[in-house]
Amino acid sequence: MNLPEVFPDRATSLRPPSVDRILAWPVLSRLSAIHGRSLVLDSVRAGLEQWREVDAPFDATAFTEGVEQRVLAMVAPSIRPVYNLTGTVLHTNLGRAPLPREAIEAMVAVAAGATNLEFDLDKGKRGDRDDHVEAWVCRHTGAEAATVVNNNAAAVLLTLNSLALRREVVVSRGELIEIGGAFRLPDIMARAGCKLREVGTTNRTHPGDFGEAVSSKTAALMKAYTSNYRIEGFTAEVEEPALADIAREYGLPLVVDLGSGSLIDMTALGLPREPTVRETLEKGADVVTFSGDKLLGGPQAGIIAGRADLIRRIRKNPLKRALRCDKQTLAALEAVLRLYSNPDSVAERVPALRLLTRPESAIHQTAGDIAGPLALWVGADWEVAVTPAKSQIGSGSLPLDLLASAAVRLTPLTGNKRQRGRQLKALSARLRRLPVPVVGRISEDALLLDCRCLEDSAPFIAQLDVAESEP
């Protein structure tokens, strides 16, 4: 680099030149042209502040490098891909379901330009954004009608607000659920403007409890799927057919929050039983709500399916406008729903289902593939072994339903318990600093990298090679 050309000011001096002169240096003016003057200016000011704190001559080369690094850090994407080796397939914090190629292509196809999102191309007039997915939902669930919103929490909120504003909704005490994050049924109900009428006890609720609670103030009966925990022992819950009988008797709708809401029989794939949307409707639910990015394996969305007259009321609610999905989400959801029309290939083509049903032998093979390169990368202070592991479905599915899997287990060879704990944390942090961060889980004095969700080990190994060795 020809220094005088790059730094018209002297390369080192006792004091820095003015901010304007620094910004005019070719390296920095090029940086401004790419990322904007304001970011570079902030970075120059931060650099000058740092320089003032140390008692040293001003070094233009080091200063420029510092400015450049800070700018690049500021413009680096915050949201980016990671390797989910936690063993939890539908990990809410890691973005839940990975999308099928077909869904990604559909999103890209509509993202850049205008689409017929709310435009009926046959009639040449205004259409409804639900039109793109409603027929598919109805086909796969047997529902008369369906509408789609931002997520299942929004689906529950909108349904309750539409059907039970300022009135009572009867729910069993055993189903007043909290799902990770901030979804608590009693809170959602309050925000929806409904009054919660709890019946029964935590462990036992009988049909008669519902019947006795119904009054002129009642607007709906509700059942919520308590899929993320299980009450065992002396228990009783009221199933849909009995609830539906009571709802019919009083002319009330039965709303069921399914949560995961699978469209196919999970046991046919060797997975734990989950009620399907179709069977829930057949058992007498009038409206069912479920997520798009749980077992369905699609984009974040909340699907509301059921009786046409109730869906019409829900769709007419002004809140629907506040909770609706965008064109990319609808394009992705439509593509995923299309994949369900072939039950023979859906488990292969929807990644969430493919990962959940991945054979243990294949996972074991992947763990074996990455163990060697990992051993080189972590160094001689670690024991690296392939070990059987248990993965989970995640996202509100029963944590007890564990799937046989395989992992690479990294165990520190030296140090007392406290030091080993520190080494595990440091290694986790080092894995998170890789170009594509790797997220595992610490369990029993070891770091486990569950390989269920790692289908292609080549890029994983490649980034271990390029990554710099331990700082």
Ligand SMILES: *Cc1c(COP(=O)(O)O)cnc(C)c1O
């Ligand atoms: C997951 C879940 C929700 C919340 O769904 P989101 O799509 O995360 O908003 C609500 N109810 C039940 C029963 C759930 O399992």
